[in-house]
Amino acid sequence: MLRKNYIMAPGPTPVPIDILLAGAKETIHHRTPQFLEIIEKTLEEAKYLFQTSNRVYVFVSSGTGAMEAAVTNLVNPGEKAIVVVSGKFGERWKEICQAFGIDVVEIALEWGEAVTPEQIEKAMKENPDAKVIFTTHSETSTGTVMDLKAIAELTRNTDRVLVTDEVSGLLAEPLKMDEWGVDVVVSGSQKGIMMPPGLGFITLSKKAWALVEQNKCPKYYYDLRYYDKNYPDNPWTPAVNMIYMLNQSVKMLKEEGIENIWNRHRVLGEATRAAVKALGLELFSKRPGNVCTAVTVPAGVDGKKITKIMRDKYGVTIAGGQEHLANKIFRIAHLGYVSLFDSITAISALEFTLHELGYPVKFGEGVKAAMEIFHREGVAG
Known part of the structure; x- marks a missing residue:
């Protein structure tokens, strides 16, 4: 019997044909005015997805690349960071931090549980020298969502920087980055954005940028200062045809x-x-x-x-x-x-x-x- 295929897994997700066709356009040189016009407009429009006025930076990577960029641009080796671990992707935050010599203060939960504002507040009080808090808005491994808005209330008027993994949560769960006071959001292209895998995203508040400017953690490809200096151009070779697809995706999402x-x-x-x-x-x-x-x-x-x-x-x-x-x-x-x-x-x-x-x-x-x-x-x- 004839069989149609359906992707009902949490990434990669189905891709609309109009987005796929956008990626089939001729590849143009990435240092031309023509491409810079496309990427500038696309990244400006992409702010809508994050509900932010901050710049959105794009990597040729999966969401994990954006997570690594967040870690290496915000925390120095030997410094403390609070990390919520309640599933596979909270573990990923922990493992990235440990890979770069960061002292992890772990809020460990059973898989399937969501961190509470009280648990975050307790960790903050016990670790006043931990300036960055890594969270996962939607823990894909367990289907669990945390109350990001309530947690942001704890950090927005402090010197703490709240980072959240929105790789799967973006667009599926309400997120108002600027209004709520979330400092750093990372995501990827292959989930709610309705694209194939291949792009990672990060956007940061002014408070988070203050840490970036002072950061001394070893990095190269993911050094956000390069991306900001060259914005909207990419300091390295961008995924030209994926940017075409992103442009079409943002159009469709804004229309909805x-x-x-x-x-x-x-x-x-x-x-x-x-x-x-x-x-x-x-x-x-x-x-x-x-x-x-x-x-x-x-x-x-x-x-x-x-x-x-x-x-x-x-x-x-x-x-x-x-x-x-x-x-x-x-x-x-x-x-x-x-x-x-x-x-x-x-x-x-x-x-x-x-x-x-x-x-x-x-x-x-x-x-x-x-x-x-x-x-x-x-x-x-």
């Missing part, structure tokens, strides 16, 4: 509108969570967000087979658990270029798969629950 984008992800997240519960499954996260829904694998079912059957038989790619959660959870994304029908397709594929693996499923219960959310929200019907 940031509030509408946030709301779309909220509705998709609520519908997926309702579907999972209707099937008798348990959510893994204690504070689930709108990037992906992490689901506990039911007893007696092989979690690896869930992802394999959905992908290889039904054409729906979801994600399994990482590290110690392998085979214990699976994650269904609702991120980026995803509609209600994509989510319904993923839920129906999950129903088929669970039935095949011997889990008691009443066909249509999950789909029905999702559709009721879509109807309630005025999305359909």
